[in-house]
Amino acid sequence: MNEHSIRNVVIVGGGTAGWMAAAALSRYLDNGYTQTSLIESEDIGTIGVGEATIPPLVNFNAMLGIDEDEFLAATKGTFKLGIEFVNWGQIGHRYFHPFGNYGHDLQGVHFHQLYLRERSQRVMQDISAWSITAVASSLGRCARPGPETRPRCRG
Numbered sequence: 366m367n368e369h370s371i372r373n374v375v376i377v378g379g380g381t382a383g384w385m386a387a388a389a390l391s392r393y394l395d396n397g398y399t400q401t402s403l404i405e406s407e408d409i410g411t412i413g414v415g416e417a418t419i420p421p422l423v424n425f426n427a428m429l430g431i432d433e434d435e436f437l438a439a440t441k442g443t444f445k446l447g448i449e450f451v452n453w454g455q456i457g458h459r460y461f462h463p464f465g466n467y468g469h470d471l472q473g474v475h476f477h478q479l480y481l482r483e484r485s486q487r488v489m490q491d492i493s494a495w496s497i498t499a500v501a502s503s504l505g506r507c508a509r510p511g512p513e514t515r516p517r518c519r520g
């Protein structure tokens with residue numbers, strides 16, 4: 366510690382961004398002399414309406430040492446496999462954006478590039494057939510991937 370060391374960090378606003386920043390700073394500025402404070406307003410509400418998140422939140426929580434089971438129980442959370450856009454390009458059109466990877470990359474070539482090449486030469490299923498989260502959600506199924514879980518090649 367020297368005279369230029371940051372001793373106080375004050376976060377104004379206790380919404381999603383404020384509390385996530387406070388959690389990260391408390392974890393990584395835990396040096397014995399920097400104090401992180403958060404000021405909440407009694408008069409101004411938050412936007413937060415119950416957040417749906419995207420996969421990087423798993424890394425954020427792991428970085429903070431938050432146990433996923435405890436997190437889900439405390440927040441009454443559920444798992445999300447992707448986002449479905451209904452009437453997006455045109456009325457009646459549906460697009461499901463799955464989380465996770467499509468298929469396997471091959472020798473540095475991304476799977477979707479291989480898929481597009483194949484599709485230019487023959488009729489192919491929709492690429493979502495190679496996404497485990499797209500297939501699971503279309504079946505109304507969900508399972509937490511294990512540490513060794515890898516997507517499998519399909520013909």
Ligand SMILES: Cc1cc2nc3c(=O)[nH]c(=O)nc-3n(C[C@H](O)[C@H](O)[C@H](O)COP(=O)(O)OP(=O)(O)OC[C@H]3O[C@@H](n4cnc5c(N)ncnc54)[C@H](O)[C@@H]3O)c2cc1C
Nearest residue numbers: 377378379380381382383406409410411412413414416417
């Ligand atoms: C209908 C709807 C659905 C949404 N769905 C999702 C979703 O599924 N997934 C997702 O990620 N996001 C979603 N969002 C967006 C998400 O809710 C916001 O982006 C997020 O909550 C914003 O967080 P924030 O911390 O920036 O703002 P806020 O949560 O609004 O927090 C701002 C904080 O600042 C405080 N504040 C403001 N002015 C002052 C002041 N002068 N002094 C002290 N405190 C002050 C307020 O009291 C508040 O606590 C949705 C939003 C809406 C409206």
